[in-house]
Amino acid sequence: MFIPAPERYDAMTYRRCGRSGLDLPAIALGLWQNFGEANAYETQRAIVLRAVDLGITHIDLANNYGPPPGSAERSFGRMLAEDLAHLRDELVISTKAGYDMWPGPYGNGGSRKYLLASLDQSLARMGLDYVDIFYSHRFDETTPLRETLGALKTAVESGRALYAGISSYSAQRTVEAYEIADEIGLDVLVHQPSYSMLNRWVEKGEPSLLEVLGDRGTGAVVFSPLAQGMLTDKYLNGIPEGSRATRKGSLRPEFINDVSLSHIRALNDIAAGRGQSLAQMAIAWVLRDPRVTTALVGASSVAQLESSVAALDNLGFTEEELARIDEHAVDQGINIWAPRSSDR
Numbered sequence: 365m366f367i368p369a370p371e372r373y374d375a376m377t378y379r380r381c382g383r384s385g386l387d388l389p390a391i392a393l394g395l396w397q398n399f400g401e402a403n404a405y406e407t408q409r410a411i412v413l414r415a416v417d418l419g420i421t422h423i424d425l426a427n428n429y430g431p432p433p434g435s436a437e438r439s440f441g442r443m444l445a446e447d448l449a450h451l452r453d454e455l456v457i458s459t460k461a462g463y464d465m466w467p468g469p470y471g472n473g474g475s476r477k478y479l480l481a482s483l484d485q486s487l488a489r490m491g492l493d494y495v496d497i498f499y500s501h502r503f504d505e506t507t508p509l510r511e512t513l514g515a516l517k518t519a520v521e522s523g524r525a526l527y528a529g530i531s532s533y534s535a536q537r538t539v540e541a542y543e544i545a546d547e548i549g550l551d552v553l554v555h556q557p558s559y560s561m562l563n564r565w566v567e568k569g570e571p572s573l574l575e576v577l578g579d580r581g582t583g584a585v586v587f588s589p590l591a592q593g594m595l596t597d598k599y600l601n602g603i604p605e606g607s608r609a610t611r612k613g614s615l616r617p618e619f620i621n622d623v624s625l626s627h628i629r630a631l632n633d634i635a636a637g638r639g640q641s642l643a644q645m646a647i648a649w650v651l652r653d654p655r656v657t658t659a660l661v662g663a664s665s666v667a668q669l670e671s672s673v674a675a676l677d678n679l680g681f682t683e684e685e686l687a688r689i690d691e692h693a694v695d696q697g698i699n700i701w702a703p704r705s706s707d708r
Contacts, residue, residue: 376419383581392422400430441490462501474504474512498525561693583657644675
């Protein structure tokens, strides 16, 4: 049986998720990448158990994480059964549904049929009676939003989820979701948008998504704070052989070009002046905003996870540093979730 480090809660920073009663770690572990069947199970297990030792209480999944879809939940379910069952009440486990999961008309979107069937499948894969947070993974323009939110309410009221969340909804769609949620008696705990120094869409618009979340008192758990890996030292000299950018996926080779590299290299110089890696500064930067509860990171190794958590050692920025960062923290057109997740 896995025995966690007794000091695991001493070093981690916890933040209240909006105006709820739930504290979340400033850094959470996402199992989007590196937790499929192509990745060694023992490596996955080592990363998750080290996360627990570091005080990371929030583990984030989705029905389609893998590949193949569902395999990340199956792997994590094995860890729960073999290592973490006795720690279930110390963990916040989240999953989502919205993207393609199985063939036919009921395998994606925001319908009640899909969301609740997907949640039941996720619980079965992980061997759980409930998840802590269940998200609508994307806005679905083909389904009435009332139906989508009604399904989330059913998930909570049936005990299959403790909290409801939405992911990647635009500011306008988020406002609409709040209005419907208030009508049906649903609390939306958290919003999970993409956000990084190269993808600042949550700051834009009147009102911006961050303004909407701040006014409502909803926590933001931001994913891809490292811009799918662009805000690391891996791509400072171009695209290395065998890197994520060489594989079909979320990080497209065309994102790494002369313009983006010039900004990334400048940001790397600023990070060095702070005594941080570029990745550590990128994590600290998204956490500078009090409306952001958590930076959701992935990891391919224990060392990478430990390096990410070390970002918490230096979260402060001077006005001069922020001004210099703003010169190079420029949108690079990498928000691949915008077309399907935020209709407007």
